[in-house]
Amino acid sequence: MQAIEISHPGGPEVLRPAQRPMPQPGPGEVLIKVAASGVNRPDVFQRMGNYAPPPGASDLPGLEVAGELVGGDFSTHNPFGLKLGDAVCALLAGGGYAEYAVAPLGQCLPTPHGLNLVEAASLPENYFTVWSNVFDRGQLGHRDNGSPESLLVQGGSSGIGVTAIQLAHALGHPVFATAGNDEKCRACEALGARAINYRTENFVERIKAWTDALGVDVILDMVAGDYVAREIDALADDGRLVVIATLGGNHATVDAHKVMRHRLSITGSTLRPRPIPFKAAIACKLHEHVWPLFAAQRLRPVIHEVLPAAEAARAHALMESSTHIGKIVLRW
Structure with missing residues (x-):
């Protein structure tokens, strides 16, 4: 699969396209064909060498994605009844800058009613x-x-x-x-x-x-x-x-x-190192209290710019400039 990796700690230019093996989901995990990846400040810190991934997480940057469920284990903790082919957005501990990503099922949410996958990719880390x-x-x-x-x-x-x-x-x-x-x-x-x-x-x-x-x-x-x-x-x-x-x-x-x-x-607090059950509990609260607000059009994604994934370096430079208003998203 295509991915964006950090060649070595440094500025935005150290982000480079790479070929990586497709990740394999383990127990309680699902495989997502990624349509879009959100860009976040922790990605910048990781690229600079100041925010290492938690043990066991992918070394690829990227903490949120949206896409299609194409594999994995749906047998445990599936409060939203997700299944193969569903469109979801997901919170990750890493690995989001790639064509495929693995996420715990409990950290996946159905895309809110009325939103496309690019818009949905801008939600998980922030919400x-x-x-x-x-x-x-x-x-x-x-x-x-x-x-x-x-x-x-x-x-x-x-x-x-x-x-x-x-x-x-x-x-x-x-x-x-x-x-x-x-x-x-x-x-x-x-x-x-x-x-x-x-x-x-x-x-x-x-x-x-x-x-x-x-x-x-x-x-x-x-x-x-x-x-x-x-x-x-x-x-x-x-x-x-x-x-x-x-x-x-x-x-x-x-x-x-x-x-x-x-x-x-x-x-x-910091969210990234917290255990999966902690994040899964937040997902349930979001589904109950926040997702209906999107359906009612009382909330909307605020996206500053959508860039091709190959231009991740430009996305990071934009984030570091602090000229953006809202989210920056990479499209695959």
């Missing part, structure tokens, strides 16, 4: 991540008086960002988002957020002004570094900060007294 971190770890929900809690998304125009904005907005939560220019801010606003240009505005001041000085209930943070101290200032009492990436640096200074006084929680 699994957002649900796990915003709704499970961050516990975004309702206050004691029944009013919906609020969410701040740092990096609102990224793939994760547009997903978090849309999903929280569709479920009735006030959403705020930061972005790096006015065009990206307008894109966030079109999805349902009140947007802050972090280059020209102080996000803490804007959040305080918009919330009558109360702050937000949950922050989804992909920056960390010196953002953390400011995010503590932007949280409401009993607020939760969820860190899922450290684009601004691994180290932060925390005012422990503010954390105690306002009863704040700081947490974070």
Whole structure:
């Protein structure tokens, strides 16, 4: 099969087309003929040599695909009744940049009603991540008086960002988002957020002004570094900060007294190394709570560009430029 491999750690140019043996599914796994592969920031980190695949995972990059089920084991944990020939999208631990990929059956979902395979390929990594971190770890929900809690998304125009904005907005939560220019801010606003240009505005001041000085209930943070101290200032009492990436640096200074006084929680997670049953449980929640929102057209994929798989290097260069809004997808 055709695949895109990392020849050695480095820049986008180290991605190259290659011939690889077709992967063989094991117990509880299925084989997918890939139509499209999503491109994600962890793929970039892996290409640079900073994010090794978990033990046993393919060395090929790619954490999400969509395509047709063409083989495998359907005998155990098949909550959606999937079968040969079905169109699915799937979360992978690696191996998505290829014409065929293997995935645990529990991490496969039927493509949402009304979406094509390219659109479906843009969903798994972001929706699994957002649900796990915003709704499970961050516990975004309702206050004691029944009013919906609020969410701040740092990096609102990224793939994760547009997903978090849309999903929280569709479920009735006030959403705020930061972005790096006015065009990206307008894109966030079109999805349902009140947007802050972090280059020209102080996000803490804007959040305080918009919330009558109360702050937000949950922050989804992909920056960390010196953002953390400011995010503590932007949280409401009993607020939760969820860190899922450290684009601004691994180290932060925390005012422990503010954390105690306002009863704040700081947490974070990485999804890729989590066990299959954990991810399969998220898949079931997505199928129950999120997939119907696509059918009702209350959610939609936001895809910046679709490129031929052979142009994976250009896709990575585009992602690193941070000029994109939404997802980048490779078509096979």
